[in-house]
Each structure stands twice: as C-alpha cells, then as structure tokens.
Amino acid sequence: MSFDKYEWTAISIMVSLFILVGFIQGWSVSLVILNMCIISAIMTMGVNISWGYAGVINFGVMGFLAMGGLAAVLVSYPPIKEAWHVGGSGLGISFVLLIGLVIAVYFINKLVEKKSLKYWLNGLVIFFGVIIIRYFFLNATSKIEEVDPALAGFLGGANLPIIFSWAVGGFFAGGVAFLIGKVALGLRSDYLAIVTLGISEIVVSVLKHEEWLSRGVKNVIGLKRPVPYEINLQSSDWFINMVTWFNSSKLNEIIDPDQKQEILNKLIIDSSSLFVKLNYAVLFFIVMIVIYYFANKAQVSPWGRMMRAIRDNEVSANAMGKDIVKQHLIIFVIGAAIVGVAGAMLVTLDGLFTPSGYRPLRFTFIIWIMVIVGGSGNNLGAIFGGFVIWFAWIEVAPLTTFLINFFTSGMDPQNAIRLHLLNSVPYFRYLLMGMVLLLILRYRPRGIIPEKVRHS
C-alpha cells in the first residue's frame, strides 16, 4: 500500500477535518462522525467492488444493510424459549414443507417435457403447496407473536457476542445477493438497477412485517455491545486511574479536595463516553483496513484483472473463455457481503434495530453518491468518498444554519422567509448531495481519486 502525493493530500485533509471538528464542536461529535464515516466507507467499498471492478450495478444496498442488521439481532439477542416452545414445531413443519415444495418444483421442471403442461403443473403445485404451508406458518407465527408482545413476541437470537454478527451479516447479505443474482443478473444494467432497488424494498418490507423474526416495526432495542458500558467504566479503578493520570496536571492545580473530586467525576463521565466511542472507532477501523487490504490485493490479482477485462469489454472477455455470468454473480455476492458486514456494524453501533429506518434515499442513493464522488474502481477513492460525503451530510446542517443567519441578518428575526428557511435546514443536505453528484459526474466523471490505470 503505497500512496502517491495526491492520495496523501486527500488523507491528510480528512484527518485534519476531524481534528478541526474535535476542537470546534468537541471530540465526542468528531468521534461520532468518524464512526459513521468508517461504516460508510465499508459500505462504499462493497459497492465499489461490484460496480468499480466489474461494472455490476447494485442498487440493493439498503436491503443488504438490513440483512446485516438482522444478523446482529439474531446473533446477539438472547433466545426467547417460550416463543420457540409454542411456535418452533409449526415453523419447523412449514420449513420442511417448503423444502419439499422446492424439490417438487425442481423435479417437475426436470421431468416434464411439454411446456404448457409444465407451467400448469408448476402453478398447481405451488398454489396448493403455498396454501398448506401458510396454514402451519401463520398458526406458528401468530402464536409466537402473542408471547409477551410488549417485550418479546419474536424468536430471539443465539445469545452470542455481537461481534460474530459482523461475519454472519456478511453471509446473510451474500446469501440474499446470491438468490437475487441468480434471478436478475442477466438483465441490462438499468433494468438491473431497478430490479435490485425493488428487491431491496421487498427485503426491508419483509423485515418490517414479519414480527416473529425481527420484531418488525416494534424494533429490537438493547442489543449487546462489543465494547464496555460507560456505567461499568465509571466504577472501575483502572479507568479512574487512567483519567486521573491523563489529567494530572490539570487536577494538581486545584487544591480544594472537594472541588477536585467534583471535577474528576465530571471528567470520568465525559471520558467514559469518549472511551466507548474510541473503542468502536478502533474496532471499525481494523475491519476497514482488513477489507481494504484484501480488496486491493484482489484488484491487482489475476482475478481482478479478469474482472476489469469483463467490465471494459464483455464480448472479448467472453471470447477469451471467461464465464461472465458466473463472475458477475461472484462479484455481486462479494460486494453485497461487504455491505452486509457494514449493516451489522451499523446496528452494533446504534445498539438497536429499526427496520422502518431503512430508506432508499439514505441507505442506497447516498452510498452510491459516495462511490461516484470518491472514485469508482479505486478503493481508497471509495473510502475517501464515504468519509467526505458522510462528513458533509452531517456538517451541512450547522453550516447552512450559519449561512442563512448570515444572509438574512438584515431581516427582522420574525421574518416569515427567514423562519421558513431555518425550518428547512435539514433539507439542504439533499440539495448539496444532488449538486455534488451532478458536478462530479459532469466535470470529474471518474471521481476525486480516479482509478489507476495499470499496464502490468
């Protein structure tokens, strides 16, 4: 990993921006933004792998993120035994029946030669199969949802440390991507965009409404953390000692012991929340670096070169004997899996899973803007795009408030236009995002840090 001068500039600009925010708005704000920036950067790397390496469009980011989030719930939440007790067998029966149905359809397609007969048989078997499965399934799920609906009402999870869910989230998202890819990847790119967008909406609406699985719109709160809790930190000796040691010069100036204790307590509370955020940042950073390392390795490997060949000229790559459909599927699944990892991390950071929070504008299109702005085909560019755009997304609001106040300072404070503008401050970020995307696509279509052309 060697960066050229240009890339070093980009990196140092980012670092100094965070330091600046740290000094102006406080380190806590800076770390909150940093954590989300890192997660965004992982999402953009996922999209970048499928779009930048192979030109496979993936507008289903939102759905894969939600699958990652589901993984976080299913891995870390304690199982609800009563729910398993009342509904487990019913679910099991319907699952077995579903497998039976799939096998039956498979054999019909294999054995029956005549086309019209095949369609009719398929239709009939699927119709009656679904009716039978629905009977068992709905019975079981309604029983599960009745178990203590205010607190549980779903199956719960496996009660494992939540950090495992980052890998599981990748598998979940990859699995869904495999199914989508099998169905949709033959389509032309703009059809594929629409279809993936639609399927991601279906995934989210399933998570929203299948309460037995994910608690749906009732949300899952209080997920476990991979890092210590503030309250435990505040009472542990080593942490108090560390805070005292860090601030020793400041504390030594105060002579009054009561006042000293008071200030120390305040410092401990502040630094405990800072410490937790820092822990998250370190964990996320490690994941980001690992993914970045392997993504870069893959890009310069023979496989990466083949992907580029497929992207740049599908026909000749095909003529060279590369299996395009298979490679597209592989890269679609890999990209989606990385997005799924980010989805699990997002839920881990929030500590709660809210299916209704997944909206395409925020979780699909913004990610795409990050990739385009940063530079598709370049992993550092993707990371940079994730950082810059998320940073702008957060910092636009205070900046616009400042600007509106500045430009309307001559007006009466109760002026209707001024008040209306101040009320619509949160919407200016959409304006900025749209403008940035349009400007980049027009004047720098390869992104801020473009893909390096390698001739080796």
Next chain:
Amino acid sequence: MIDFINSIVVLLNFVIIPGLSYGSQLALGALGVTFVYAILRFANFAHGELMSFGAMITILFTWFFQSQNIGLGILPTALIALPFGILATIVLGLLSDKFVFKYYRTQKSVPVVLAMVSIGVMFVVNAIIRIIVGTETIKFSDGQKFIMKAKQFKVMTGLNEGLALKSSQVITILITIALLTFTFWFLQKTKTGKSMRAFSDNEDLALLSGINPDRVVFITWLIVGTLACVAGTLYGLDKSYKPIIYLNLVLPIFASAIVGGIGSPFGAVVGGYVIAFSEIMVTYAYKKFFKYLLPENLEPSSLVQLLSTDYKFAVSFTILVIVLLIRPSGIFRGKVL
C-alpha cells in the same frame, strides 16, 4: 340473485374502482417514464420527483385561488390550478434537460451514467420541494368529496352493500381517458408524433430524413411534463399530497413501464393497470365477497386474503421479476414508441 349482485357491488367498491383510479395514476406516470426511455434513452429516476413538483405547484396555485375565492363549485379548485402546475413542470423538465441531460446526450454516454445523473436531479428536485413545502401531508381537495355515498346507493337500490364513488376517482379516470386519447392520437396521426416515433425507432435514420432532434426532445419534455404533473396531482388529490410518497411511487411506475414493455406507450398504460389491479387484488380480503356467493355452510372463516396489505408494494415487484424472467421485453414487446 340478489346475493350475486351484492357480491359484485362489494368487488366494484373495494377492488375495481380503486384499481381503476390507482391504475390510471400509474399509467400516466409509466407513460412519462416510457417517453423518456424511448426518446431520450435512459431510465429517469427523477420522474417521481417531477410528479411531486407538478403537484406541489398545483397546490400552491390552489391555495392562491382559494384565498382569492375563485373556485369551481362542486369540482376541486386544483383543476384550475393544474395548467399552471403543468407549465411549471414542463419548464423544470426543459431546464433539467438543458443544464444536465443534454451534455450526456451529446456525449453519447451509456444509459447507466444517465440514470445516475437522473438520481442527482432527483436529489436536487427533492430538496427544492422539501425546502418549499416541507414534508407534512397536505390535503388540498375541495369541492364535493363524493359523487355518490355508500348510504345513498343503498337507499337507491335497496341492496345490502353500498357503493361509494369519490369525485377524485371519477375525475382521475376521466382525465386519464382524455389525456391518453390525445397522446395516442398525437403519436399516430400528427406529423410531429410520427417524427417522434421515427426518432425512437432509429435515431440515425430519423436524423438523415431531416427530423430536428432538438424539436423532438422539446416536444418530449412537453408531453412528459404534462403527464407527470397530471399524474402527480391526481395521485395527491386522491390520496392527499405527501412529498416523500412519490419516491416510493417511482418503483411501481417503473414496474408498470417494464411489465408493459418499456418504450411502448400502450404497454405502459396496460402495465399500469396490471400492476394496480394485482396489488389490490392480491392484498384484498375476499371474505365478504365469498359470504354472498357461497352457501352458508361453506362460508370462509378466515379473511381469504392471499397476502397481507403490508406487502402491497412487494406484489408489483414480484410481477416485475416474473415478467422479466419469462418475457424480458414486457407484455407488448417494447423498445419503439
């Protein structure tokens, strides 16, 4: 016999009439998407926001007329405001073309880049709408709400079941019929319409025969702006206006256009109704319908609902995927106007 009529009335009231009006809104939207796709050759993700923008301008003018006490009596005031909304939507479409899309057209960019660009336009228009009217739900239908109330119908016919007819539904259906008739007449009979069809069929050949591409693009945006604004306003009139709802509407609209065969105007209209009816029919609980039809001992105990209404949206996409798998060019072999 009376039971049979009752069951038909139930179906009319809950499935057919709502399906017709929702289908009309989708059909108008899908027609706009198809026009952009066939002539400008890209999937316009900003179409939903174009609809939303048109509806917003119409609402602003409606408020203005209401404050001036200008109205249409029993008809909604929005109908007088509609021409202004159409004008503004056309201007927005032309501006977006001049400042954004034209560059990529002359560069002959690939469709995906244009689709990306349209996402940028979508963000900008979305922000403008939110900055102007916020995100709250706005009800702007006035005049007489019902042409026929359920109770009136019951008294009139003596049936058990009522049939309510909202004026917004009737207006939607009538305007759609008028607009569709005009569009198809224009495409088939006028010289300009024929030149547009030629342009969408084979651009180079059309240019060789002396068709002015700028004029074709201009006319396209006239039609697209009109269709988008009318569709957006009718949807808002029918279900109350909410700026963020139009982003979700883009997907069923795309589904309609693709299911019908993208690029084929007739297909877009049919696709709109197919999507609308399947969304409503699959998620409707047929219990009441069967109650009238079946003998008493066979009466269904459950709701007889194929899918819960939560999945209304998923239905359109499942249909889209199935159609793409079995017949990728859509029901009416799209591509050409």
